[in-house]
Amino acid sequence: MNTDSPPARRWTLPLPPRPSRRWPLLKSPNFRLLALGQTASNTGTWMQKVAQDWLALELSHGNGTVLGITTALQFLPLLVLGPYGGVLVDRYSRRRTLTATQAVMGVIALAPAVLVVTGKVSLGGLYVLALAFGLTMVVEKPALQAFIAESVGPGQLVSALAFNSAVLNLARMAGPALAGPLIVLFGPAPAFVGNALSYLAVIVCLLRMDPRSLNRAPPTTRAAGQVRAGLRYVGEHPDLARTLVLVAVVAAFGMNFQITTALMATHVYRAPAATFGLGNAALAAGSVLGSLLAIRYQRPSGGHMAAAAAVFGVLEVASGLMPSQLSFLLMLIPTGTALLVFLTAAKARLQLGVGDDIRGRVMSLYMLASLGTTPLVAPCIGWLAHVAGPRAALVLGGAVSAAAAVTVGLLHRRPTAGTSGRQTVTTPAPAR
Numbered sequence: 001m002n003t004d005s006p007p008a009r010r011w012t013l014p015l016p017p018r019p020s021r022r023w024p025l026l027k028s029p030n031f032r033l034l035a036l037g038q039t040a041s042n043t044g045t046w047m048q049k050v051a052q053d054w055l056a057l058e059l060s061h062g063n064g065t066v067l068g069i070t071t072a073l074q075f076l077p078l079l080v081l082g083p084y085g086g087v088l089v090d091r092y093s094r095r096r097t098l099t100a101t102q103a104v105m106g107v108i109a110l111a112p113a114v115l116v117v118t119g120k121v122s123l124g125g126l127y128v129l130a131l132a133f134g135l136t137m138v139v140e141k142p143a144l145q146a147f148i149a150e151s152v153g154p155g156q157l158v159s160a161l162a163f164n165s166a167v168l169n170l171a172r173m174a175g176p177a178l179a180g181p182l183i184v185l186f187g188p189a190p191a192f193v194g195n196a197l198s199y200l201a202v203i204v205c206l207l208r209m210d211p212r213s214l215n216r217a218p219p220t221t222r223a224a225g226q227v228r229a230g231l232r233y234v235g236e237h238p239d240l241a242r243t244l245v246l247v248a249v250v251a252a253f254g255m256n257f258q259i260t261t262a263l264m265a266t267h268v269y270r271a272p273a274a275t276f277g278l279g280n281a282a283l284a285a286g287s288v289l290g291s292l293l294a295i296r297y298q299r300p301s302g303g304h305m306a307a308a309a310a311v312f313g314v315l316e317v318a319s320g321l322m323p324s325q326l327s328f329l330l331m332l333i334p335t336g337t338a339l340l341v342f343l344t345a346a347k348a349r350l351q352l353g354v355g356d357d358i359r360g361r362v363m364s365l366y367m368l369a370s371l372g373t374t375p376l377v378a379p380c381i382g383w384l385a386h387v388a389g390p391r392a393a394l395v396l397g398g399a400v401s402a403a404a405a406v407t408v409g410l411l412h413r414r415p416t417a418g419t420s421g422r423q424t425v426t427t428p429a430p431a432r
Contacts, residue, residue, distance in 0.1 A: 089146055089360025103203060267389065305345035310405035
């Protein structure tokens with residue numbers, strides 16, 4: 001027998017890629033803790049939103065105007081004080097700032113539960129709590145965006161932003177699903193308590209992080225004119241300014257789905273009340289898909305960002321023209337995908353195009369553009385939907401978004417030295 005023959009070849013199925021290679025940012029213990037805390041926090045936030053809206057309608061006997069007032073009070077501080085919150089984020093440790101804001105928001109979230117249990121809840125109390133939440137968000141929102149950059153390496157920033165968006169949109173579906181049965185069985189108080197506990201979970205995750213592994217920047221020294229310095233910095237870098245303008249236009253005109261989807265269901269398709277939340281669920285599902293798609297782009301260009309905004313605008317127009325509720329819901333899925341890709345690209349271009357010493361102020365302007373402008377235009381969109389119909393409101397919002405995206409795309413040029421994506425840009429001297 002020939003003993004020198006080669007051994008028989010063994011055929012095996014190829015192994016799937018390791019999760020650590022596909023999701024390298026999950027190898028970071030600090031980011032894993034951040035993602036875990038954000039999952040709990042965002043789920044609790046959406047639980048509270050459902051409970052808050054339900055309670056406001058109960059107290060006002062179904063007056064929808066109360067919901068608009070509550071939303072306006074929650075976002076008004078961001079519109080007025082947003083840039084000042086960015087100064088605080090740059091001035092102090094972002095991890096400690098987040099820990100403090102989570103503690104404050106946990107107390108505020110627990111307050112309506114106490115008022116409900118004691119029978120002392122009122123519309124005035126809800127308004128005060130909404131305003132208190134808004135004041136805390138002035139610091140908490142930009143601090144979170146800036147802290148994401150500290151929790152991962154520079155090459156993983158876009159993936160981290162997209163992953164965080166996926167967590168947000170999964171919570172957007174899970175929170176209402178959990179809050180609904182709780183409200184039916186026990187009233188709104190347990191939903192408020194759940195949100196308060198979610199902030200406690202974030203605090204635990206923040207305290208368990210290893211501060212030595214964070215990519216921390218030295219705090220900015222207190223000086224006069226730091227808000228003006230942040231505004232001047234953006235003005236001197238056209239790429240950043242164009243990004244913020246496009247985000248503001250899309251947010252103001254195109255991101256009013258909380259109004260348009262409900263009106264499409266009630267006034268156009270005459271759908272039963274049980275289906276009102278399906279539009280929000282379809283957008284959230286599309287946003288999760290968009291998060292997975294956005295992870296592929298480690299350094300999105302201005303052209304990619306503008307193209308995503310243009311696609312979103314076109315899809316929103318198409319959504320407003322759908323003949324049936326089923327086709328409308330199906331069209332909202334790619335609409336949510338395009339919107340998320342655009343927002344992730346915009347955040348990435350802002351984060352990669354600034355120095356760590358001014359990141360908080362620039363991200364506060366992003367939060368102002370993405371959240372602060374919507375209450376200004378939302379009443380006009382609601383009026384248009386009432387006068388001309390919900391389809392007209394969707395078509396207008398999509399058309400304006402697409403036109404703004406095309407304009408920004410045409411204005412886009414190669415980034416200059418200040419916006420090349422390097423994180424070594426220095427802050428101009430504060431105006432005194």
